[in-house]
Amino acid sequence: xxxxxxxxxxxxxxxxxxxxxxxxxxxxxxxxxxxxxxxxxxxxxxxxxxxxxxxxxxxxxxxxxxxxxxxxxxxxxxxxxxxxxxxxxxxxxxxxxxxxxxxxxxxxxxxxxxxxxxxxxxxxxxxxxxxxxxxxxxxxxxxxxxxxxxxxxxxxxxxxxxxxxxxxxxxxxxxxxxxxxxxxxxxxxxxxxxxxxxxxxxxxxxxxxxxxxxxxxxxxxxxxxxxxxxxxxxxxxxxxxxxxxxxxxxxxxxxxxxxxxxxxxxxxxxxxxxxxxxxxxxxxxxxxxxxxxxxxxxxxxxxxxxxxxxxxxxxxxxxxxxxxxxxxxxxxxxxxxxxxxxxxxxxxxxxxxxxxxxxxxxxxxxxxxxxxxxxxxxxxxxxxxxxxxxxxxxxxxxxxxxxxxxxxxxxxxxxxxxxxxxxxxxxxxxxxxxxxxxxxxxxxxxxxxxxxxxxxxxxxxxxxxxxxxxxxxxxxxxxxxxxxxxxxxxxxxxxxxxxxxxxxxxxxxxxxxxxxxxxxxxxxxxxxxxxxxxxxxxxxxxxxxxxxxxxxxxxxxxxxxxxxxxxxxxxxxxxxxxxxxxxxx
Amino acid sequence: xxxxxxxxxxxxxxxxxxxxxxxxxxxxxxxxxxxxxxxxxxxxxxxxxxxxxxxxxxxxxxxxxxxxxxxxxxxxxxxxxxxxxxxxxxxxxxxxxxxxxxxxxxxxxxxxxxxxxxxxxxxxxxxxxxxxxxxxxxxxxxxxxxxxxxxxxxxxxxxxxxxxxxxxxxxxxxxxxxxxxxxxxxxxxxxxxxxxxxxxxxxxxxxxxxxxxxxxxxxxxxxxxxxxxxxxxxxxxxxxxxxxxxxxxxxxxxxxxxxxxxxxxxxxxxxxxxxxxxxxxxxxxxxxxxxxxxxxxxxxxxxxxxxxxxxxxxxxxxxxxxxxxxxxxxxxxxxxxxxxxxxxxxxxxxxxxxxxxxxxxxxxxxxxxxxxxxx
Numbered sequence: 001x002x003x004x005x006x007x008x009x010x011x012x013x014x015x016x017x018x019x020x021x022x023x024x025x026x027x028x029x030x031x032x033x034x035x036x037x038x039x040x041x042x043x044x045x046x047x048x049x050x051x052x053x054x055x056x057x058x059x060x061x062x063x064x065x066x067x068x069x070x071x072x073x074x075x076x077x078x079x080x081x082x083x084x085x086x087x088x089x090x091x092x093x094x095x096x097x098x099x100x101x102x103x104x105x106x107x108x109x110x111x112x113x114x115x116x117x118x119x120x121x122x123x124x125x126x127x128x129x130x131x132x133x134x135x136x137x138x139x140x141x142x143x144x145x146x147x148x149x150x151x152x153x154x155x156x157x158x159x160x161x162x163x164x165x166x167x168x169x170x171x172x173x174x175x176x177x178x179x180x181x182x183x184x185x186x187x188x189x190x191x192x193x194x195x196x197x198x199x200x201x202x203x204x205x206x207x208x209x210x211x212x213x214x215x216x217x218x219x220x221x222x223x224x225x226x227x228x229x230x231x232x233x234x235x236x237x238x239x240x241x242x243x244x245x246x247x248x249x250x251x252x253x254x255x256x257x258x259x260x261x262x263x264x265x266x267x268x269x270x271x272x273x274x275x276x277x278x279x280x281x282x283x284x285x286x287x288x289x290x291x292x293x294x295x296x297x298x299x300x301x302x303x304x305x306x307x308x309x310x311x312x313x314x315x316x317x318x319x320x321x322x323x324x325x326x327x328x329x330x331x332x333x334x335x336x337x338x339x340x341x342x343x344x345x346x347x348x349x350x351x352x353x354x355x356x357x358x359x360x361x362x363x364x365x366x367x368x369x370x371x372x373x374x375x376x377x378x379x380x381x382x383x384x385x386x387x388x389x390x391x392x393x394x395x396x397x398x399x400x401x402x403x404x405x406x407x408x409x410x411x412x413x414x415x416x417x418x419x420x421x422x423x424x425x426x427x428x429x430x431x432x433x434x435x436x437x438x439x440x441x442x443x444x445x446x447x448x449x450x451x452x453x454x455x456x457x458x459x460x461x462x463x464x465x466x467x468x469x470x471x472x473x474x475x476x477x478x479x480x481x482x483x484x485x486x487x488x489x490x491x492x493x494x495x496x497x498x499x500x501x502x503x504x505x506x507x508x509x510x511x512x513x514x515x516x517x518x519x520x521x522x523x524x525x526x527x528x529x530x531x532x533x534x535x536x537x538x539x540x541x542x543x544x545x546x547x548x549x550x551x552x553x554x555x556x557x558x559x560x561x562x563x564x565x566x567x568x569x570x571x572x573x574x575x576x577x578x579x580x581x582x583x584x585x
Numbered sequence: 586x587x588x589x590x591x592x593x594x595x596x597x598x599x600x601x602x603x604x605x606x607x608x609x610x611x612x613x614x615x616x617x618x619x620x621x622x623x624x625x626x627x628x629x630x631x632x633x634x635x636x637x638x639x640x641x642x643x644x645x646x647x648x649x650x651x652x653x654x655x656x657x658x659x660x661x662x663x664x665x666x667x668x669x670x671x672x673x674x675x676x677x678x679x680x681x682x683x684x685x686x687x688x689x690x691x692x693x694x695x696x697x698x699x700x701x702x703x704x705x706x707x708x709x710x711x712x713x714x715x716x717x718x719x720x721x722x723x724x725x726x727x728x729x730x731x732x733x734x735x736x737x738x739x740x741x742x743x744x745x746x747x748x749x750x751x752x753x754x755x756x757x758x759x760x761x762x763x764x765x766x767x768x769x770x771x772x773x774x775x776x777x778x779x780x781x782x783x784x785x786x787x788x789x790x791x792x793x794x795x796x797x798x799x800x801x802x803x804x805x806x807x808x809x810x811x812x813x814x815x816x817x818x819x820x821x822x823x824x825x826x827x828x829x830x831x832x833x834x835x836x837x838x839x840x841x842x843x844x845x846x847x848x849x850x851x852x853x854x855x856x857x858x859x860x861x862x863x864x865x866x867x868x869x870x871x872x873x874x875x876x877x878x879x880x881x882x883x884x885x886x887x888x889x890x891x892x893x894x895x896x897x898x899x900x901x902x903x904x905x906x907x908x909x910x911x912x913x914x915x916x917x918x919x920x921x922x923x924x925x926x927x928x929x930x931x932x933x934x935x936x937x938x939x940x941x942x943x944x945x946x947x948x949x950x951x952x953x954x955x956x957x958x959x960x
Contacts, residue, residue, distance in 0.1 A: 063924075070816045070926060149813045155790060156773035160868060161708040161815030248791025249727045252772045253708060253868030260728070264774065264789050298649075300657035304667050329776060329811075331768070331787045331794035334693035338686060345678045352634075352674045353667070359638055360666075362645040364658035369650065374588055377646065381592060384638055385599075388631035391678075395685035397692060398624055401610070401783040404776060404811040450591065457595055465608035470780030472811050475819035481879070481922045485807050485822075487611055487780055495608070566657035573656055 007199045009109045010555050016548060026122075028114035029548045030099045031435065033121050037095030038428075040121075041088050042514075044128050048083040049507050051076040060493075060500035062477050070476040071163035074147025077474060078164075079131075081150030082172070085278065086179060087128055089420050093285040094183070094221065095124065097427055098190050098214045100435065104538035105211050107199025107556050109549045111189045120189070123182035131175040134168055143167045149474060151275070154246040154267050158239045160253050170239060173232040180229045187218045199537075201558030205309065206577070208536045208562040209302065212309055213288025216316040217281045223320065224277035231270035238262070268330055272323035279416050280319040284312055286423035287354055290376045292562070293426050294358055296534045297373035298365035299573050301563035303357045311350035318347040328399045337396040344394035348387070355384055366566070366573070370532070371445035375426030378453035379419055385457075386415025389464060404474075407467025410460045418456040425452065425513070432517075433531050437544050438524030441516050448512045455506035459499050466492055535576045536562040589647040596639035603632070614781035614802035614827065619688040621783070627681050634677070692784070695797045699763035702756070705736055706768070706775035706788045708871045709817035710880060711808060712736070713756045717747030717842060727771060727790060732865055733850055737771075738843060746844040749837070754808075754823040754878050758800055759833035765797045776812035779825050787812050800827040816926070817871060820881040853946050860936075860943030867930045875947060882927060883920050889944040894921040908944065909937055 017023040027033060055076050058068055099117070103110050111117045137143045146164035148157040156162045157169055164172075194215050198207070207215075234245040238259070246267040247259035295302040302308060324332060324340045358380050367373065389411040392398045402408065425448075432440050470487055471478060478488050530539040542552055556578040564575040613621055649657075703714040703722060714736055716722045723738050723745020730737040735752070738745045758764055768777055768788035778785035781804075786796040808823035828836070841849065853861065864870065872881035883893070894900050896919040901907060910917060915927035932940070 069924075070819070074813075074816060074818075147816065153774055153813070156813065156815050159773060159815070161773065161817065161871065163816060250770075250772045250790045251707075251727060251730045253871050254865035255868075256730070261791075263791065265792070298657065299651075301659065301661050303660070304662050306662065307667050329785055329787050331789045331792055334689075337689050337693065341682065341685060341689065345682045348678055349671060349674050353671060355638065356667075356670050359641055359645070362642065362649060364660075365645070365649045366651055366655050366657045367646060367649050369588055369646075377588060377592065377642065381595060381639060381642065384635055388635055391631055391681060392624070392627050395623065395627065395681060397620055397685045397688040398627060400692065400785060401620060401624075401780070403785070404778075450587075454591065454595070461599060462602065462606075462608075465606050468610050469608045470611060470809070472778075472809055472819075474813045476816075477819050477924075480820060480822060487807060489607070491607055563661070566659050568656070568659055 007107070007197065007555050009112075009197045010553075012109070014109060014114075014549050026118060028110070028118045030103050030111050030114070030117060031546065033117055034096045034099035035435070036121050037091055037099060037124065040125055040128060041092040041096060044083055044132070045088040045092075047132065048080045048088060049510065051080040051083075053504060053507055055080065056500040056503045058476070059478075060497040062479065071144060071147055073476045074149070074474070075145035075163050075168065078146055078148055078150050078152075078172075082176075083131070084417060085150065085282070086176070087131065089282045089416070089424075090183070090221075090278070091124060092424055093282060093420065094190070094214060094218060095121070095186060097210070097285055097289065097424075098186065098218070100431065101208075101210050101538065102190050102193050102214060103197070104434075104541070104546065104550060105208050105536050105562075106194060106197060107202055107537045107551070107558065108193055108197040109551065109555070112192045112197050113189050116185045117189050120182050120185035123178060123185065127175045127178035127182060130171055130178060134164075134171050137167075146172045151271060152235070152267075153271075154235060154238070154262075154264050155248070155250055155252070155259075157235065158247075159250070159257070160255075170236065173236050173239075176232045177229055177236075180225045180232075183221055183225055187222050190214060190218045191222070199555040199558060202537075202577075203558075205306070206558055206561045208288070209291035209305070209308055209312070210285070210288035210536075212312050213284040213286070213291075216312050217284040220277040220284070220316055220319060221281045224274040224281065227270045228274035231267055231274075234270075235267065265327075265330060265332055268327050269324070269332075272326045273320075275326065276323040277319045280315060282416050282420050284316065286379070286420040287312065289423045289427045289430075290358065290379050291354075292534075292536070293372050293376040293430055294361050294380075295563050295565065296430075296532050297370050297376070298361055298367045299533075299565050300361055300365035301565050303360040303363075304353075305561065305563060307353060308357055311353050314350040315347060318343060318350070322347060322394075325394050325396070325399070328396050329403050341394060341396040345391065348391055348394070351387055355380065355387065368532075370429075371440070371442060371449060372426045372430035372532075374446070374449045374453075375422050375429065378449070379422040379426065382414055382422060382453070382457065383419040385461065386411060386413075386419055390415060401470075402467055404472055405467035406463050406471045406473055409473050410463035410467060413456075413460050413463075418460065422453065422456075425449075428517075430532065431538070432520070433527030433544070434538055434541075435545055436521055436524070437527055438520050439527050439531065440520045440524060444512055444516045448509060448516065451506060451509035451512075455502055455509065459502045459506065462495055463499060466495065530576075533572075533574050535564055535574050537577055540576055540578055586647055586650065589643050589650075592639065592646065593643045596636060596643065599639075600632075600636060610783075611781050612802065613783065614779070614800060614804065614806065615783060616799040616801060617688075617692075617783040619684065619691065623681070623684045623688055626684060630677050630681055692796065695765045695795065696763050699765040699797050701765050701767055702758065703767045703769060704756075704777045704788065705771065706777065706810070706814075706821075707771035708773065708815055708868075709810070709821035710871075710874070711754055711756075711777070711821070711823040713751040715749040715751070715837075715840075716744075717749050719744060719747055722767075723748050723843065725769070730771065732861065733847070735771075736769075746842065748843045749840045750843055750846050751840055752876055754880075755826060756808075756823070757826045757828050757833055757836045759830045760800050760803055760827050762830075763797060763799045765795055768794045768796075773814050774812045775810050775814050775821070778809045778811040779806045780809070781806050782825075785811055803827050803829070817881045820872075820926075851946075854942065856939050856942040857946040858943075860939035860941065863932065863936050864940055864943060867932070869930075872927065882923060885944060885947050887948050889941070889948050895919065896921050896923075903944075905941060908941055912937060912940070 144164040146168035237243040244262035247262040249260040723742040770788040810821035877886040
């Protein structure tokens with residue numbers, strides 16, 4: 001790329017806010033929007049955390065919670081799943097990290113469409129409110145939150161045997177549709193900004209892997225979310241005006257319903273055409289963040305950068321043709337099993353390459369065991385566990401006995417619950433100094449880390465074995481009439497009690513993190529411009545925290561990739577991206 | 586170096602747990618040994634990969650810990666090593682996938698000598714149908730379902746007359762005989778699953794799905810619903826008894842054919858009929874059986890006038906007052922061994938009276954066959 005070219009945003013004037021409201025509330029600054037996304041996502045995540053506590057208490061100590069019946073249990077699994085996948089993980093990784101990292105790492109002043117970016121957050125907030133309004137409604141009316149499971153499979157989603165089949169599901173579907181509007185506004189921004197607003201010298205193959213991960217994940221989102229959007233609209237029509245997209249002729253609890261001719265499997269295909277890429281919408285940004293954290297804190301270039309980029313692209317493409325591995329027992333045509341098992345196991349190859357390259361980056365490195373690095377390392381180990389259990393479930397015949405058991409619950413929590421959350425924590429510890437100008441407390445951070453990593457591992461690793469025994473997921477109670485069935489040994493119940501206690505502790509440990517975020521904001525050690533000695537552009541802003549517009553009149557010029565650590569013949573162990581190359585070097 | 590130690594403990598703990606764990610597959614009760622074999626192959630390959638990667642991490646985190654002033658080795662790429670790792674991974678994937686696809690091919694190809702068993706599912710109970718002597722099922726569709734015709738068998742279909750209808754939650758099958766399970770659903774998705782058999786498949790309303798197996802182990806196995814089907818999902822359990830051929834024939838002989846069932850239907854008074862249809866349209870039969878079997882709630886067979894035990898240790902006689910209260914405020918009195926799952930129904934006095942008439946019609950003189958199977 002010609003260095004003389006003037007980057008698009010260098011000459012575009014920014015509209016600086018004139019009021020407090022414009023600066024902090026209806027802000028068009030990508031960094032403020034990132035914080036708004038982050039705080040909202042964490043707040044709604046706390047709701048999901050409390051729900052998980054309630055469910056775990058019910059599993060270990062059935063009947064202990066007054067008023068927590070099968071209806072409440074089912075609506076809790078539904079809300080917990082949906083919140084974690086959509087409103088926390090997607091919103092945080094793309095809304096918060098995407099907004100914060102993309103312009104700064106690309107050397108841009110802001111997103112290309114700052115006003116649309118602001119709207120994206122406010123529409124997201126509306127979707128969260130529509131989702132959560134069901135709880136106050138439950139107190140004052142007989143509306144219930146939907147208990148259809150986060151997969152929302154019809155016909156049960158909108159038939160009388162499911163809690164919230166009347167209005168809870170309508171709120172859920174409306175909230176999802178609104179969220180997708182918000183995501184689309186944000187996503188178009190990330191892609192346009194990455195493609196159009198990179199500064200001079202920032203070629204695609206010099207972009208940090210975080211930006212690559214967000215870039216491909218956003219593409220996936222823009223392809224996949226419309227499938228969820230149309231299925232939500234179609235189900236709303238089935239529910240509200242009696243169409244039969246997903247509803248065949250059925251007799252529900254003794255009543256013949258007016259539906260006929262619809263196809264429940266159609267919904268499952270649409271849902272998983274969204275749902276599987278969604279796994280990678282969450283995973284790819286996490287991959288990118290972890291790659292950058294490992295490289296920076298190991299003081300070594302990321303191993304096999306080009307391979308890492310192509311692996312992200314390959315995973316992105318393949319993720320669009322594996323969706324039906326969620327439907328091996330759904331009753332679709334059996335020949336699909338051959339195709340989807342094969343594509344699913346092929347995707348293991350680029351994924352394994354990423355794991356190898358993270359591990360190989362540690363080889364002959366100079367590893368600083370900072371809190372972000374601890375989280376990155378724990379991500380890799382957790383992700384390996386989650387990945388290899390995916391090889392069990394992806395192989396169609398193994399999925400037959402294991403699907404709908406706790407093996408599945410353990411697998412997806414490891415791979416797309418805990419792993420991305422560890423990456424998010426790592427990213428927060430890493431970028432907090434740039435965002436606020438203060439360091440997070442190291443000791444509290446380490447305590448938080450050990451509780452979170454070891455705690456989540458002892459929760460989810462043993463859970464796989466409950467799946468082998470055959471404990472089905474989404475059971476309000478495994479015992480029936482006060483007796484455990486023969487196949488559920490009392491030792492398995494003791495294991496469930498252990499898991500519940502671990503879950504309560506891990507959940508409580510997250511309060512340390514929140515304390516750290518708040519306390520360090522006011523009392524934390526002042527951070528220098530580049531406390532970790534990193535190379536990517538966000539650490540090269542003239543101010544910390546960066547001002548509105550990020551850079552001075554002239555945008556930085558990029559001369560190298562973001563991973564020049566330990567380059568022989570230099571007196572520092574890192575060379576930032578905007579340092580010119582010496583002709584001789 | 587706490588993290589290196591912790592990572593090492595996690596890897597070591599994972600391996601130890603795996604070998605010490607008392608929790609594993611239940612004893613295989615069918616021909617699907619190839620599934621267990623594929624699981625074993627996957628376990629070995631994935632386990633080795635996990636341990637190797639984990640130990641390398643531990644070793645390198647320890648060995649290359651930070652020393653001020655030291656520079657890391659500068660090696661952006663190593664195409665040879667990357668190619669080698671890609672090839673090894675691909676081989677591992679192929680070794681796992683190959684037996685899996687072979688097994689899947691067997692799973693979806695039903696042997697021609699398999700006999701058919703239709704499993705009907707609805708919220709929250711199972712029922713079963715056999716094709717009878719002609720070996721052919723009568724045509725059935727959800728649109729034909731009525732109270733007297735719970736499986737929706739088409740009126741006048743000659744193949745249907747000898748179909749055997751099993752409304753009990755328990756089905757028996759003879760050992761070693763290959764069974765093709767055909768799955769139908771009346772309402773929502775369900776999934777017929779016996780963990781010992783390994784096989785499972787969703788039932789989908791509007792479709793007939795299938796799987797097959799050959800039972801190899803005598804015994805009584807729990808049938809679980811494996812696909813979320815609403816608030817009674819966890820209670821939707823039946824039983825499958827794998828028995829000797831003799832025992833099977835005896836059991837089969839005692840079952841009613843569709844023709845016999847139609848002929849033997851007991852006529853009800855108009856008021857009792859009205860009560861039944863009120864109960865039906867309020868979803869009562871999702872939780873209360875009419876054949877003495879235990880479901881989410883107590884059976885209605887021989888309920889009226891009987892003495893029942895309550896959760897708090899008291900007992901009472903089922904009379905009009907108790908029935909009225911239980912319909913309007915089901916949480917007040919809970920039967921022993923049952924949970925507070927019931928949702929109140931808003932019925933008028935006349936409607937409750939009709940339901941009571943129906944309850945009265947469900948009291949049999951001889952109750953020898955209708956003993957409630959609580960335990």
